[in-house]
Amino acid sequence: MSPRYERLLHDSLLLAAARHPDKEVLVTGGQRYRYSELLDAALRLASALRRQGLSRGDRVAIFMDNGWPAVVSIYGTLLAGGVMMVINPQTKDDKLAYILNDSEASFLLSDSKLARVFGPAATQAPSLRAVICAGPIPEGAGVLAWDEALNAAPAYQPAGTIPVDLAALIYTSGSTGNPKGVMMTHQNMVFIEGSLVEYLRLQADERILNVLPLAFDYGLYQLLMAVHLGATLVLEPHFSFPAAVLKRVEEEAVTVYPGVPTVYATLLSLHKNSPLRFPSVRRVTNTAAHLPDDFVPSLRELFPNALIYKMYGLTECKRVCYLEPELIDAKPGSVGQAMPGTEVFLLSEEGRLVPPGEVGILHVRGPHVMPGYWRQAELSAAMLKPGRYPGERVLCTHDHFKMDSEGFLYFVGRTDDIIKTRGEKVSPVEVENALHSLPGIQEAAVIGVPDELLGEAVAAYVVLLPGATLSEAEIKRLCLSKLESFMAPKYVYFLNELPKTGSGKVRKQSLRELVTT
Amino acid sequence: MIEPIIRAFIAENYIFDSLQPGSSDSLTQMGILDSMGVLELIMFIEERFGFKIPDEDTLPENLDTIDNIVHYIERRRETAKAA
Numbered sequence: 001m002s003p004r005y006e007r008l009l010h011d012s013l014l015l016a017a018a019r020h021p022d023k024e025v026l027v028t029g030g031q032r033y034r035y036s037e038l039l040d041a042a043l044r045l046a047s048a049l050r051r052q053g054l055s056r057g058d059r060v061a062i063f064m065d066n067g068w069p070a071v072v073s074i075y076g077t078l079l080a081g082g083v084m085m086v087i088n089p090q091t092k093d094d095k096l097a098y099i100l101n102d103s104e105a106s107f108l109l110s111d112s113k114l115a116r117v118f119g120p121a122a123t124q125a126p127s128l129r130a131v132i133c134a135g136p137i138p139e140g141a142g143v144l145a146w147d148e149a150l151n152a153a154p155a156y157q158p159a160g161t162i163p164v165d166l167a168a169l170i171y172t173s174g175s176t177g178n179p180k181g182v183m184m185t186h187q188n189m190v191f192i193e194g195s196l197v198e199y200l201r202l203q204a205d206e207r208i209l210n211v212l213p214l215a216f217d218y219g220l221y222q223l224l225m226a227v228h229l230g231a232t233l234v235l236e237p238h239f240s241f242p243a244a245v246l247k248r249v250e251e252e253a254v255t256v257y258p259g260v261p262t263v264y265a266t267l268l269s270l271h272k273n274s275p276l277r278f279p280s281v282r283r284v285t286n287t288a289a290h291l292p293d294d295f296v297p298s299l300r301e302l303f304p305n306a307l308i309y310k311m312y313g314l315t316e317c318k319r320v321c322y323l324e325p326e327l328i329d330a331k332p333g334s335v336g337q338a339m340p341g342t343e344v345f346l347l348s349e350e351g352r353l354v355p356p357g358e359v360g361i362l363h364v365r366g367p368h369v370m371p372g373y374w375r376q377a378e379l380s381a382a383m384l385k386p387g388r389y390p391g392e393r394v395l396c397t398h399d400h401f402k403m404d405s406e407g408f409l410y411f412v413g414r415t416d417d418i419i420k421t422r423g424e425k426v427s428p429v430e431v432e433n434a435l436h437s438l439p440g441i442q443e444a445a446v447i448g449v450p451d452e453l454l455g456e457a458v459a460a461y462v463v464l465l466p467g468a469t470l471s472e473a474e475i476k477r478l479c480l481s482k483l484e485s486f487m488a489p490k491y492v493y494f495l496n497e498l499p500k501t502g503s504g505k506v507r508k509q510s511l512r513e514l515v516t517t
Numbered sequence: 518m519i520e521p522i523i524r525a526f527i528a529e530n531y532i533f534d535s536l537q538p539g540s541s542d543s544l545t546q547m548g549i550l551d552s553m554g555v556l557e558l559i560m561f562i563e564e565r566f567g568f569k570i571p572d573e574d575t576l577p578e579n580l581d582t583i584d585n586i587v588h589y590i591e592r593r594r595e596t597a598k599a600a
Contacts, residue, residue, distance in 0.1 A: 065546065090548055113547055116536065240545050240552040243575045270572050422552070473530060481533035485551040 006228065008186045009167045010078035012193075013039055014156075016230040025227065027252055028235035029067050035230075038075065043154035045076030045132075049107060051152060052130045052144075056081035056159045058106040059169060063087045063096065063118055065111065066214050066237045069134045069146060071223060073109045074214070081159025082107070083166045085181070088215040090484035093120040095179070099171055100125035103181055103374060109146075112136050163187035169374050170217055172315040173427040175416045181374035182315045191367040192318045193228045195340045196221060199322050200256075200283055200309065206231040207280075208256040209249060211239040211263070216424070217315050218287060222258055242266050246276065253280040257303065260288040260423030261295075265453050268298050279305050287311040287319070288423030289455045290411060293332045310335050312411060316383055317368045317395050320344060321409055334408045342366030346403055356405045359412050364395040417508070419448030421456050424486045431489065434482035435460060438475065440468030445498050445506040446489065460489035461511050463497055519587045526561050527583075530554075540584045543577070555580060562586070568593050 002018040003011040013035070016025070021036035049060065060077040062084060064070040070086070077084040085103055087096065089111075096117060100108065104127040110118045112135030119138060122131050134146035167189050169181035196202075208226045210233060212219030226233035234252045236245055246267075249257065257278070259267075264286065270276060284299060284306045291310050299308055308328055312335040313319030321344060323336030338344045345353060346360030354360030365387060372380030384393040400412040419426040428446040435444035443463040448456035460479075464470060470478075472492040479488040499510035520540075527538070531549050544550040550558060558580065559570050579589040 090551065116534065238545060238552060240550065240555040241575055241577050241580070243573055244577055273572055477530055477533055480531060485548075485554065490553075 006190055006193075007163055008078070008161055009189050009193075009224065010042075010075055011190075012224075012228040012230075013042065013075050013079075016227060020230060023230065024232045026068065026071055026233050026235060028071075028233075031068065033068065038071065040154050041072045041150060042075035042079055043156055044150045044152045045072055046080035047152035047155060047157075048132070048144075048149035049076065049080040049082060050157065050159075052107070054080050054082050054106060054129075056161060057083060057165060059083045059085055059103045060107040060109060061085045061087055061096075061100055061103070061105045062214075063089060063091070063108060063110040063114060064134070065089050065113075066210065066219070066235050069109070069111065070214055071233075071235070072150075074220075074223065075227075077109075078161075078167060079156065079159075081161050081165075083169055085169045085171065086213075086215040086220060087171065088213050088484055089114055090486070091117070092482055092484070093117050094482060096121035097124040098178060099181075100128065102178075103169055107132065110134070112138060161186065163190070168220075170220075170315050171215075173418065173425040173430060174379065175418060175427060175429060176379075177427065177429045177433045180376055180379055183371045183374055184318075185371060188318075188368055188370065189224065191341065192221070193224055195342070195368070196319065197225055197229060198340050199324075200225075200285070201307070202229055202231070202256065202283070204230045206255045206282075207234055207252055208232070208258070209234045209236070209245075209252075209254040210258065211236045211245055212258065212260070213238075217313075217318050218258065218260075218423075221318065222256075239263055239266070242270060246270075246278075249278055249281070254278070255280060256283045256285070257281045257306070258285045261286065261291050261455055262289075262422040262453060264291065264295055264299065267302060268295060271298060271302055276302055278303050281306045283307055283309065285309040285311060287313055289420050296328060312409070314397055314399075316370045316397075317342075317364050317366070319368070320362070320364050320397070323408070327408075331404075331408050334404075334410050336409060337407055338364075338366070339368075342368060344409065346401055354403075356403055359400050359402050361415070362397040362399050362401040362409070364397060365392075369393060369395045417447070419446075419456050419458055421448065421451070421454045421458055421490075422486050423455065424484075426458055426487045431458060431460065431479070431483060431487055434479055434487075435462060435475070437482065438470070438478050440465055440470045441475075442468075443498055445508060445511060447508050447511050449491070449512070451490070454490070457490040458487065459491040459493065459511075461493050461495050461498060461514075463495055519590050520583060522565065523583055523586050523590075526558070526565075530557070538583060541582050543581050544583070545577070545581055550581075558586075562590065566590055566593070568597065 017035040017039035025035045026033040060082040062073040108131045115138040132144045163186045167186045168184045171179040210222035281303045307325035311322040321336045343365040387394040398415045402410045431446040442465045445461045449459045451457035499507040
């Protein structure tokens with residue numbers, strides 16, 4: 001039953017459970033789980049999914065908070081031959097319905113706490129064969145109890161999956177109003193795991209903390225790397241109570257601390273009030289947004305035994321580059337060089353290689369590059385360009401970078417108007433669509449504005465319909481009914497009219513200049 | 518009465534449907550408060566009730582359910598009175 005080596009993503013769980021079944025794989029929700037327990041539960045779920053009619057390649061939506069059922073669902077789906085789609089539990093019903101239909105998902109695995117969201121969404125998704133729900137089951141046909149599903153026998157029947165089969169669809173916001181499903185094969189993801197643990201210099205005794213959503217590839221790979229290494233994951237649902245998370249770091253002797261700048265800004269402000277120290281941590285990583293150089297001295301106080309990694313990536317290839325921690329002082333502002341087994345280069349708008357010191361568009365080549373977006377041929381073509389040999393596809397990041405004479409990369413800016421807030425992508429169009437759907441709003445425009453804690457904050461400029469009265473608080477609250485919380489505007493400004501260009505488009509640059517007052 | 522004040526703050530800012538969180542429901546697990554929501558709640562409590570919440574008190578036991586929030590505020594008021 002045990003594979004000879006990791007060829008498919010879930011092989012790492014089979015191998016680890018065979019080698020050290022009693023080793024701790026997961027600490028979460030006040031419980032500890034061993035590798036044998038995770039494999040057993042995942043096999044039972046896989047059996048249940050197969051019995052319910054899952055065929056190889058079927059998409060399985062996992063709509064849960066970070067926790068044991070989510071982890072079981074990820075590996076259960078893979079063992080059954082399915083394609084996992086982990087969806088942020090903050091997603092509201094319309095967007096969930098969109099994702100279920102776009103992917104033609106066969107199964108939805110969720111939790112009863114989210115029933116008021118998945119209930120309406122599931123009724124709008126005819127492709128669903130079944131909904132499996134942890135916790136008390138809400139009323140409604142076709143919802144299977146999680147505990148009942150896990151009563152299935154844990155017999156392993158290989159699904160015939162091969163490395164070029166899809167392992168995951170990772171939905172990501174785009175410049176249009178709708179999210180896109182980044183396709184990732186087993187081959188992509190196994191390669192990525194290997195490259196990450198190589199440059200992060202991780203070992204089998206790691207205790208990796210994850211507070212980031214498993215729906216976010218950065219969070220998901222903390223789990224995947226932990227199992228790949230045969231190490232332990234300390235899984236928290238969020239970073240809302242930093243003091244509680246930091247207690248966990250100490251209690252569990254966490255060795256790897258992955259964060260985004262907002263998490264580090266919060267830590268630094270706690271540290272200023274009362275000095276903190278986490279000597280067990282050996283690796284501190286940052287991605288999703290720029291880590292200010294002036295954070296580094298304080299991070300060294302917080303994590304005196306850690307190597308600090310500045311990195312950059314995008315969902316479409318998971319990660320692009322990293323700066324060797326020994327170079328953090330020598331190369332301030334840099335995000336380093338391509339991760340092992342991959343290449344990067346900068347091209348001008350006309351497609352010519354750009355000399356050192358000049359700005360160009362970053363292109364990425366390697367086994368980590370996505371095959372494309374699920375059923376979005378045009379959007380895929382905009383990202384995937386012809387490569388060195390016929391048929392090869394190179395990823396165009398559409399981000400501006402500079403490279404110095406030694407080949408180190410420096411992020412300059414995005415070419416789209418995606419907002420990055422708390423390390424999360426927000427599409428202004430998606431927020432504008434939500435605002436336009438609110439009664440009382442005539443017109444709205446959304447931009448990102450600089451924010452010390454968040455990186456960027458979402459700012460909405462609205463024009464109300466004549467006679468309509470809506471307060472800032474009401475608008476924000478109504479946005480929460482449509483959008484994930486990090487997408488809801490932090491600021492709402494009321495204008496009599498939006499500044500427009502000659503052709504009638506909103507002049508967002510003018511909005512940026514309006515900010516203060 | 519503290520509870521109605523807290524419920525009103527949460528309902529006005531974070532609840533968009535007819536959901537009524539139970540007094541011992543985890544506000545973060547229900548998706549009502551996220552990390553920004555918790556910060557905003559802390560600021561609201563500090564302003565409305567007139568005391569600072571130290572970092573070490575920002576724990577789920579004090580802030581994650583309506584019951585916990587009410588009890589935390591009551592305890593702080595008791596210690597302020599005794600001082």
